[in-house]
Amino acid sequence: MKRRPSSQKGLTLSEIKQMKYLSKVIDETLRRRTNVFALFREAKNDTHLNGYFIPKGWKVLVWQSAVHMDSEIYPNPKEFLPSRWDGFKPKVGAFLPFGAGSSTCPGADLAKLVISIFLHCFTLNYKLEQLNPGGPVNYLPCSPDPADNCPARIIKIH
Numbered sequence: 001m002k003r004r005p006s007s008q009k010g011l012t013l014s015e016i017k018q019m020k021y022l023s024k025v026i027d028e029t030l031r032r033r034t035n036v037f038a039l040f041r042e043a044k045n046d047t048h049l050n051g052y053f054i055p056k057g058w059k060v061l062v063w064q065s066a067v068h069m070d071s072e073i074y075p076n077p078k079e080f081l082p083s084r085w086d087g088f089k090p091k092v093g094a095f096l097p098f099g100a101g102s103s104t105c106p107g108a109d110l111a112k113l114v115i116s117i118f119l120h121c122f123t124l125n126y127k128l129e130q131l132n133p134g135g136p137v138n139y140l141p142c143s144p145d146p147a148d149n150c151p152a153r154i155i156k157i158h
Contacts, residue, residue, distance in 0.1 A: 016116050024082035026115050030097035032080060032144060034064040039099055064096045077142070127155045 039062040047054045054060060069077040073094045074084060083147060093100055098108035105111070122128075136147040 003094045011117060011120060014110060016113065016120075019120065021082065022116055022119060023112075024085040026112060026119070027085050027095070027097075028080055028082045031068045031074065032070060033097065034097055036064060036097075036099070038063045039096065039103070060098070067094060067096055070094075078139075125156060125158050127157050130153060 004025060036117040041060045041062060043054045043056055043058050043060060046056050050081050067139065068074065098105035098111070132148055135150065138145045138147050
């Protein structure tokens with residue numbers, strides 16, 4: 001980014017792909033705060049799972065937050081740790097911010113691109129000041145949810 005001409009406006013796809021840490025921050029944010037409550041799947045066959053019988057055709061609810069906060073997959077799941085993504089590739093079904101399989105959101109890559117551009121521009125031009133640092137957080141029971149809705153002030157820095 002430092003080598004780009006000062007006259008260049010906007011970002012190139014190549015520059016965005018070089019922002020490795022930003023990608024980790026986005027993945028960790030999507031892990032900690034999923035944008036969809038749950039996914040439904042249909043049992044294709046009669047299935048036994050953890051002592052339960054699930055008949056063919058039944059709908060099964062997959063709660064994304066429970067998967068994303070599973071300490072066997074993500075050690076210290078309540079901590080925001082972008083570095084956990086260093087060399088980490090979750091198994092299929094262990095990272096579901098945009099769904100999975102045939103019902104994966106078709107706009108997932110576009111969404112991550114837009115988030116990357118927004119965060120890049122925002123962090124260069126604005127400062128975010130939390131008005132109630134250390135405010136109470138509810139876990140319902142897995143996703144963090146600030147009890148006071150996390151009021152903040154946005155301050156332009158340029």
